[in-house]
Amino acid sequence: MKLYNLFLPSKDRLxxxxxxxxxxxxxxxxxxxxxxxxxxxxxxxxxxxxEKLYDFLPQLGITMVQATHSRYVVNLNRELKEPxxxxxxxxxxxxxxxxxxxxxxxxxNQSEIEERIAMYYTPYHEQLKKVxxxxxxxxxxxxxxxxxxxxxxxxxxxxxxDVNGTTCSERLTECFERTMRKYDFSxxxxxxxxxxxxxxxxxxxxxxxxxQIELRFPAYLDxxxxxxxxxxxxDSDKFRDAKKRLRRVFTDFLKEMFGYLA
Numbered sequence: 033m034k035l036y037n038l039f040l041p042s043k044d045r046l047x048x049x050x051x052x053x054x055x056x057x058x059x060x061x062x063x064x065x066x067x068x069x070x071x072x073x074x075x076x077x078x079x080x081x082x083e084k085l086y087d088f089l090p091q092l093g094i095t096m097v098q099a100t101h102s103r104y105v106v107n108l109n110r111e112l113k114e115p116x117x118x119x120x121x122x123x124x125x126x127x128x129x130x131x132x133x134x135x136x137x138x139x140x141n142q143s144e145i146e147e148r149i150a151m152y153y154t155p156y157h158e159q160l161k162k163v164x165x166x167x168x169x170x171x172x173x174x175x176x177x178x179x180x181x182x183x184x185x186x187x188x189x190x191x192x193x194d195v196n197g198t199t200c201s202e203r204l205t206e207c208f209e210r211t212m213r214k215y216d217f218s219x220x221x222x223x224x225x226x227x228x229x230x231x232x233x234x235x236x237x238x239x240x241x242x243x244q245i246e247l248r249f250p251a252y253l254d255x256x257x258x259x260x261x262x263x264x265x266x267d268s269d270k271f272r273d274a275k276k277r278l279r280r281v282f283t284d285f286l287k288e289m290f291g292y293l294a
Contacts, residue, residue: 033058035155037083038163039096046093046290047171049163050086052179053108053156053230054079056099063105063148067135074133074260075104079181081266085252086179088279092286094177095167097160104135106153109178109228116145124153130184131260160234168239175204175289176242178230181249183258185224189217189251193227193244199235200243204289208243211284215277217251 055078083098090096099108103126110124117140120126125145128134167174185191190212194200205221212219225246227235235242249258252274253266286292 033060034100035152036100036159037096037098038159039087039090039098041090041093041095043091044093045095045170046286046292047167047173048094048175048177048286049160049167050089050094050096050177050179051160051230052079052082052086052096052098054099054103054180055082056101056103058101059105060101066140066144068137074129074131074135075102076260076262077130077183077258078103079179080249080253080263081271082179082181082247084266085247085271085275085278088275089282092279092282093292094282094286095163097156097163099156101152104129106148108153108156109180109230111229111233112149112153116149124149129260133260160230164234164237164240168237173239173241175200176230176234176240178228178234178242178244179247180225180244181247181252182225183249185246185248186220187248188220188223189248190219191223191225191244191246191248192219192221193225193231193246194222194242195227195232195235196222199227199231200241204241204243207285207288208245208281211281211288214284215280217277217281 106124115123117125120128120130125148127136164174192205194205209219227244231242231244234240252271254268254270
C-alpha cells in the first residue's frame, strides 16, 4: 500500500497544491492488531471521501497530495513533539479517536511509536515539502490548500483558517470566502478551525501561503447527524451538486488569482 497518492496536473501546472491528510482509510495489519480486542475499535470519523469530491483539482492545474493511511495510524496534521502518544487533538499517534473513544487497552510502546513516525509520518511530509519547494523554485511562490471536513463544530458549510491572517494573504482568504458564498456555501473565517500544524508549518515558509479549508459533512454527504459510524455511501445528488459547485469555486479562484481559463 502506498503511503500517499500524488496526483499531478493533467494540464498546465499552477503554483497551487492541495493536500488531504485525513481522508485515508488504510490501517496496516501490524497496527490494527494493537487496537482494543474487547470491542471493535472505532476508527472514525475521518475526512470522508474528500479524494473523490476534489478529484477534479488536477484537471484544473492543481497538484494534489492525499494520504492513504488513517489518521489513527498517525495524525499528519499534528506537530512532531512530545508526547507523541496522546490525545487526538495534539499528538502524532493518538490513543483515542476524535470523539474521545479509546483505541487501545494499553499504551503503545516507544519503539512502536517511533516506527510509525518513521514509516508513515515522515515520508508524507517529505513528499509534501518536496512538492512545495519545487513549486516555489518553478513559480517563485506556492499556495497550499490544506483540505479537511468535519461534523462536530460550527454549523456552517465552510470554515476557512489562516491562523488569524498570519499564514496567507488577505487576498487568498477573501477570494475563497467570496467565491464560496457566490456558489451558495455559508462561510466563516477562523472560527474554531483556524489552521492546524500543516497550515502553520508550511505557511511559515518563505514564499508559501497556506490556507485550511474545512467542509462540514452535511454540505456534501446525505444525512444530518454523523458520529463514529463508517460512511460508505457517498454517491448522491447532494455529493454531485457540492462537487459541481466546488469546481466552480476553484475555477473562479484560479481565474482571479492567475488569469486561469477553464
